[in-house]
Amino acid sequence: MAVLKVIEVLANSEKSWEDATRKAVKHASKSLKNIRSVYVQDQSASVKDGEVSDFRVNLKITFEVE
Numbered sequence: 001m002a003v004l005k006v007i008e009v010l011a012n013s014e015k016s017w018e019d020a021t022r023k024a025v026k027h028a029s030k031s032l033k034n035i036r037s038v039y040v041q042d043q044s045a046s047v048k049d050g051e052v053s054d055f056r057v058n059l060k061i062t063f064e065v066e
Contacts, residue, residue, distance in 0.1 A: 003065045004036065012056045017043050020057045034064035 011024035017040070025038055042058035 004062050005065050006060050006062050007032075008041070009059045009061055010056065011059065012054050014054060017055045017057050020055050021059060024057065024059050025061065028061055032061070032063045033066065035061060036064060037062045 007028075009024050009028055011020045011027070013020035013023055021038065021040060025035065029035055039060040039062070040057055041060055044056045045052045046054040046056070
């Protein structure tokens, strides 16, 4: 039987929400093993001078506990 744990992670990107998600998973995988899935809980963006300047995601990452 596998035991899974869920953590909440925030990340941002100047490119896109997808890029922010990829950055979060890549960074989390440096300290977490066996990442199984990621759930995008929330998305937002910052606006500066009438343009989107920053994409933000709030993620839940699920990984298997050894």
